Amino acid sequence: MEQHTADANHVASNTRWTLEAATIVDLAVGSAVLGTGGGGDPHIGALMALDAVALHCPATVIPASDLADDAVVAIVNMSGAPTVMTEKIPNGGEIERVLRCVAEFAGRPVDAIISVEIGGMNSVIPVVAAVRNGLPLVDADGMGRAFPEFQITAFNAGGVHFGPRFVTDEKGNVLRIDAIDAEWIERINRRALIAMGGSVITALGLTGADVKRTAIHGTISLAVAIGAALRQARSGSSGWLDQLRQVVDALPLFTGKVASVDRRTEGGWTRGYAIVAGLASDHERSLRIDFQNEHLLARHYIRGVLDRILATTPDLIVVLDSETGTPITTEGLHYGQRVTVLGLPSPSIWRTPRGLELAGPKHFGFKLDYVPLEERVAAFAISTGDTGVTR
Amino acid sequence: MEQHTADANHVASNTRWTLEAATIVDLAVGSAVLGTGGGGDPHIGALMALDAVALHCPATVIPASDLADDAVVAIVNMSGAPTVMTEKIPNGGEIERVLRCVAEFAGRPVDAIISVEIGGMNSVIPVVAAVRNGLPLVDADGMGRAFPEFQITAFNAGGVHFGPRFVTDEKGNVLRIDAIDAEWIERINRRALIAMGGSVITALGLTGADVKRTAIHGTISLAVAIGAALRQARSGSSGWLDQLRQVVDALPLFTGKVASVDRRTEGGWTRGYAIVAGLASDHERSLRIDFQNEHLLARHYIRGVLDRILATTPDLIVVLDSETGTPITTEGLHYGQRVTVLGLPSPSIWRTPRGLELAGPKHFGFKLDYVPLEERVAAFAISTGDTGVTR
Numbered sequence: 001m002e003q004h005t006a007d008a009n010h011v012a013s014n015t016r017w018t019l020e021a022a023t024i025v026d027l028a029v030g031s032a033v034l035g036t037g038g039g040g041d042p043h044i045g046a047l048m049a050l051d052a053v054a055l056h057c058p059a060t061v062i063p064a065s066d067l068a069d070d071a072v073v074a075i076v077n078m079s080g081a082p083t084v085m086t087e088k089i090p091n092g093g094e095i096e097r098v099l100r101c102v103a104e105f106a107g108r109p110v111d112a113i114i115s116v117e118i119g120g121m122n123s124v125i126p127v128v129a130a131v132r133n134g135l136p137l138v139d140a141d142g143m144g145r146a147f148p149e150f151q152i153t154a155f156n157a158g159g160v161h162f163g164p165r166f167v168t169d170e171k172g173n174v175l176r177i178d179a180i181d182a183e184w185i186e187r188i189n190r191r192a193l194i195a196m197g198g199s200v201i202t203a204l205g206l207t208g209a210d211v212k213r214t215a216i217h218g219t220i221s222l223a224v225a226i227g228a229a230l231r232q233a234r235s236g237s238s239g240w241l242d243q244l245r246q247v248v249d250a251l252p253l254f255t256g257k258v259a260s261v262d263r264r265t266e267g268g269w270t271r272g273y274a275i276v277a278g279l280a281s282d283h284e285r286s287l288r289i290d291f292q293n294e295h296l297l298a299r300h301y302i303r304g305v306l307d308r309i310l311a312t313t314p315d316l317i318v319v320l321d322s323e324t325g326t327p328i329t330t331e332g333l334h335y336g337q338r339v340t341v342l343g344l345p346s347p348s349i350w351r352t353p354r355g356l357e358l359a360g361p362k363h364f365g366f367k368l369d370y371v372p373l374e375e376r377v378a379a380f381a382i383s384t385g386d387t388g389v390t391r
Numbered sequence: 392m393e394q395h396t397a398d399a400n401h402v403a404s405n406t407r408w409t410l411e412a413a414t415i416v417d418l419a420v421g422s423a424v425l426g427t428g429g430g431g432d433p434h435i436g437a438l439m440a441l442d443a444v445a446l447h448c449p450a451t452v453i454p455a456s457d458l459a460d461d462a463v464v465a466i467v468n469m470s471g472a473p474t475v476m477t478e479k480i481p482n483g484g485e486i487e488r489v490l491r492c493v494a495e496f497a498g499r500p501v502d503a504i505i506s507v508e509i510g511g512m513n514s515v516i517p518v519v520a521a522v523r524n525g526l527p528l529v530d531a532d533g534m535g536r537a538f539p540e541f542q543i544t545a546f547n548a549g550g551v552h553f554g555p556r557f558v559t560d561e562k563g564n565v566l567r568i569d570a571i572d573a574e575w576i577e578r579i580n581r582r583a584l585i586a587m588g589g590s591v592i593t594a595l596g597l598t599g600a601d602v603k604r605t606a607i608h609g610t611i612s613l614a615v616a617i618g619a620a621l622r623q624a625r626s627g628s629s630g631w632l633d634q635l636r637q638v639v640d641a642l643p644l645f646t647g648k649v650a651s652v653d654r655r656t657e658g659g660w661t662r663g664y665a666i667v668a669g670l671a672s673d674h675e676r677s678l679r680i681d682f683q684n685e686h687l688l689a690r691h692y693i694r695g696v697l698d699r700i701l702a703t704t705p706d707l708i709v710v711l712d713s714e715t716g717t718p719i720t721t722e723g724l725h726y727g728q729r730v731t732v733l734g735l736p737s738p739s740i741w742r743t744p745r746g747l748e749l750a751g752p753k754h755f756g757f758k759l760d761y762v763p764l765e766e767r768v769a770a771f772a773i774s775t776g777d778t779g780v781t782r
Contacts, residue, residue, distance in 0.1 A: 173575050175583075176567035184564050191586035192566075195578045 016066070019059040019127060019137065019220075024049045026227030028124055032327035033226050033244075034219070034344075035119025035146040036316045038294035040078065041329060045124030052131040059127050061220055062112065062136040064212050071111040071208030073138060074102045076129040077122045079150075079167075079189060080199025094168045095129045098203035101166035101174065106205050114138040114211060116153060118219045119146025119294070120329060125201070137220065144216035144347035145316050148269055148293035150189065151182035152359045154349050155206065158214030165189060165204040169196040190267065198265075216347050222247075230325045240325030241340070250342040251377045253298055253310045254287040255279070255322055258337040263330065269293050274319075274333050276341060287341060289317060291330045296364050298341060300380070310380060311343040312366065314350035314359040315373035318342045343373045407457070410450040410518060410528065410611075415440045417618030419515055423718035424617050424635075425610070425735075426510025426537040427707045429685035431469065432720060436515030443522040450518050452611055453503065453527040455603050462502040462599030464529060465493045466546075467520040468513045470558075470580060471590025485559045486520045489594035492557035492565065497596050505529040505602060507544060509610045510537025510685070511720060516592070528611065535607035535738035536707050539660055539684035541580065542573035543750045545740050546597065549605030556580060556595040560587040581658065589656075607738050613638075621716045631716030632731070641733040642768045644689055644701045645678040646670070646713060649728040654721065660684050665710075665724050667732060678732060680708060682721045687755050689732060691771070701771060702734040703757065705741035705750040706764035709733045734764045 019027065028046035031039065053059070067073060076095060103110050113130040115123055118141050130137040142153035150156070150165075165185050167175040175192055179185040185204075193200045225247045233240035244250050256276040263272035271292050278285035287310070290297040295317035298310045311317050319328045322338040350359045351372065361368040410418065419437035422430065444450070458464060467486060494501050504521040506514055509532050521528040533544035541547070541556075556576050558566040566583055570576040576595075584591045616638045624631035635641050647667040654663035662683050669676035678701070681688040686708035689701045702708050710719045713729040740746045742763065752759040 171575070172571045173579060174569040175579060176569075178565040178567075180563045184562070187586045188564060188566060188583050191582040192579050195582035 014063050014065065016060055016062050016136075017221075019053075019061050019224075021050055021053050021058070023224055024053065024124065024127060026224045026231060027127070027220065028227065029230055029327065030223030030226030030228075031118050031123035032120055032329065033230075033248075033318055033320070034144070034223055034316065035117070035123075035327070035329070036294045036318055037291055037328070037330040037333075038146040038148060039117060039120025039122050039329070041332070042120045042124065045121040045128075049124040049127040049131070052128045056131045057134070059130045060136045061139045064138050064140045064208075064215055064217055066136075067112060067138065067208030067211055069207065069209040069212075071211075072102065072106045072108060073112045073114050073206045073208055073211045074099055074110045074129070075114055075116045075142065075155075075202075075204045075206060076126050077116040077202055078125050078199060079202050080193050093172075094170060094201035095125070095132065095203075097168045097172075097174060098166040098201055099129065099133060101164075101176065102203045102205040105164060105166075110135060110205070111208070112136045112138050114206070114215065115141040115220070116150070117141055117143040117146045118223050119143075122146065123220070123223060138211060138215070139220045140211065140215035140217045141219045142215060144219050144349070145314075146294050147314075147359060150186040152363075153182070154216050154347075155210065155214050156182040157349055157352075157354050157358055158210075160206065160210045160214055163205055165202055167192060167196070167200050167202045169200050171197075194267075216349065233325060240320075244325065244342075248344055250318070250344055251373060252340065253317070253343050253377070254285075254300070254341040256282065256285075256287065256339065258333055258335055258339060259286065260335065261333045263333070270330055272330075276319075276339055279338075289319065289341065290366075292364060293330065295319065295330065297361065297366055297368075298343070308376070308380065309368065309371075310376055311373050312361045312368060312370060313364060314346040314355065314370075316344035316346060318344060343377060345373050405454050405456065407451055407453050407527075408612075410444075410452050410615075412441055412444050412449070414615055415444065415515065415518060417615045417622060418518070418611065419618065420621055420718065421614030421617030421619075422509050422514035423511055423720065424621075424639075424709050424711070425535070425614055425707065426508070426514075426718070426720070427685045427709055428682055428719070428721040428724075429537040429539060430508060430511025430513045430720070432723070433511045433515065433718075436512040436519075440515040440518040440522070443519045447522045448525070450521045451527045452530045455529050455531045455599075455606055455608055458503060458529065458599030458602055460598065460600040460603075462602075463493065463497045463499060464503045464505050464597045464599055464602050465490055465501045465520070466505055466507045466533065466593075466595045466597060467517050468507040468593055469516050469590060470541075470593050471584050484563075485561060485592035486516070486523065486594075488559045488563075488565060489557040489592055490520065490524060492555075492567065493594045493596040496555060496557075501526060501596070502599070503527045503529050505597070505606065506532040506611070507541070508532055508534040508537045509614050510534075513537065514611070514614060529602060529606070530611045531602065531606035531608045532610045533606060535610055535740070536705075537685050538705075538750060541577040543754075544573070545605050545607050545738075546601065547573040548740055548743075548745050548749055549601075551597065551601045551605055554596055556593055558583060558587070558591050558593045560591050562588075585658075607740065624716060631711075635716065635733075639735055641709070641735055642764060643731065644708070644734050644768070645676075645691070645732040647673065647676075647678065647730065649724055649726055649730060650677065651726065652724045654724070661721055663721075665721075667730055670729075680710065680732065681757075683755060684721065686710065686721065688752065688757055688759075689734070699767070699771065700759065700762075701767055702764050703752045703759060703761060704755060705737040705746065705761075707735035707737060709735060734768060736764050
């Protein structure tokens with residue numbers, strides 16, 4: 001494997017470009033793919049972003065390399081359980097409130113906006129923040145996918161010393177968290193947001209130097225390219241999977257029908273698992289996908305007995321509608337859906353020892369060693385005599 | 392009834408006086424009486440205060456009337472479940488950390504310290520804050536007793552507009568809560584403290600004018616007088632109850648043996664109830680006391696059938712060791728203790744419509760109208776032909 005999904009330099013990211021209204025929908029769809037089921041409903045986020053673009057200028061997307069070392073770059077994101085986030089839409093004032101806090105703390109205006117993750121709401125909330133406040137959006141993010149916790153960011157893996165995180169809700173409450181490390185920012189934020197109604201808007205300032213050194217670059221461009229590929233498939237001659245594979249190294253894991261979903265909102269997260277049953281001649285095969293906001297683990301079963309693990313975090317497990325290639329979020333999964341499950345290799349930072357400590361299976365409570373997706377799928381292909389895709 | 396417990400002007404509170412080491416123990420014991428079972432173990436707090444006094448000067452206690460209108464008065468308190476607080480002693484740096492935050496926000500040094508409540512730890516933590524930082528302690532507090540929530544303060548009943556609350560833990564995490572009202576300060580604080588280990592140190596700045604107008608005055612003096620009365624009883628000829636009644640209007644409710652305690656730590660509170668069974672000829676009578684950090688409701692039963700309510704919040708329900716008069720906290724209650732249960736009329740602010748809205752039985756989920764303790768006890772004395780004390 002030469003290409004890694006989110007280090008994707010095959011998507012141009014060294015120039016400034018404009019995120020027009022048409023591109024926002026591609027960004028939302030592509031982010032839902034890289035979001036591996038998490039990050040909340042991208043549809044609502046896209047509507048918000050479209051609304052903002054209609055009222056203001058389109059967003060300018062800049063490469064991180066354009067940032068001055070002392071630039072103030074605000075991470076703006078929505079935090080909470082996706083099941084709540086989709087029903088609790090920010091009214092707008094929240095973003096400006098936390099951006100003012102970041103600027104006041106920095107003692108100078110915010111220079112640019114960056115996404116904490118690529119996934120659902122949290123790819124488009126920063127677009128709204130950028131457009132409404134006339135700020136550029138950095139073509140990068142902190143995860144190269146979505147993860148449920150703030151400490152699982154390339155910023156943290158890269159040793160950034162974090163200043164205060166500002167948190168607000170639609171009622172006007174504002175919280176400033178000065179924590180000793182990223183884990184404590186996450187822990188305190190997670191509890192506080194439950195008190196604040198289950199989802200909040202947060203902002204935290206980074207320096208341009210920190211962003212250039214630690215962020216995962218080119219990921220806004222990549223998400224747009226993914227969204228565009230899936231859109232083009234609808235009007236083109238080739239299928240959506242072929243189109244998608246021209247942009248990312250998507251490895252087919254399983255195709256079938258959602259047989260059951262066990263999902264609960266607890267501790268500020270959406271947790272549970274889904275069972276995808278094989279169809280026709282594959283009816284004895286099934287796939288179990290465990291999630292905590294994001295999909296974390298995909299296990300293959302034969303006649304209800306565990307056969308093997310097909311993919312684990314930090315690699316991306318993506319569930320899409322088999323017919324249309326539309327990505328499905330963890331809270332959108334329901335009985336009867338015909339789905340195709342893909343694996344995407346994670347950004348390389350997550351495959352380092354520090355990355356696996358933060359984002360590997362053990363962090364999420366699975367007593368498993370990480371094996372790269374490509375190796376798992378290659379072994380599966382040999383044993384089944386095919387690519388792993390259900391025939 | 393002429394005197395109301397915590398409006399007690401019969402205890403001198405119009406002059407400055409010094410809180411010496413010997414007096415600190417009286418303060419701790421008296422606070423445990425007014426704390427109605429809540430506020431945490433006063434013993435640990437007293438040890439901390441004694442330690443602080445040994446290292447520094449004794450605390451100067453000043454009447455609120457001595458405060459300038461624009462004085463910065465910091466409420467300093469420990470917040471959390473008493474069951475946790477007694478095992479998680481602040482290491483000292485916490486108090487200074489939050490006081491620095493209050494001073495920075497005010498743009499000038501803190502002038503004085505005030506207690507949010509009279510009860511256990513939260514009467515002595517402010518002494519530690521005062522002594523360590525060379526600041527006077529105001530002879531007043533926000534409750535005139537202990538209550539489990541910040542919105543149940545005379546400050547809030549009096550319409551004070553609150554600035555930020557600063558919250559810290561022993562690890563060094565700092566939270567600043569800018570909430571829209573006292574209820575939201577409480578709600579966010581309560582969730583966040585669970586993340587921060589179950590108990591935290593907090594501070595919030597008031598103006599001298601707000602304190603003079605809204606605080607319940609003379610309550611440090613009152614607590615010391617109660618503690619002194621119980622101490623003197625040990626070496627005197629009269630019993631502790633007689634001594635106590637020379638200082639406060641304590642109405643005996645019940646005497647017996649603790650038969651069972653149902654207590655759990657949940658949502659950052661210690662919740663549950665205790666059953667006190669009558670002794671000898673009273674063995675068919677029992678008292679059930681419900682608590683949420685503090686005792687909230689005392690119900691009298693005959694042969695297991697509810698007979699009547701003897702006392703409800705906001706009046707004070709106090710459980711003491713029958714032999715020694717030592718107050719017992721909700722987390723100190725256990726099977727077999729011989730106890731005397733007293734009722735004390737609440738400070739008058741809590742008997743107003745606004746006071747009852749904040750602190751009455753309905754606020755705590757009991758579908759009961761408030762009837763003043765004195766009326767309930769008088770009716771009980773008529774029906775039983777005695778004072779209500781088990782013979």
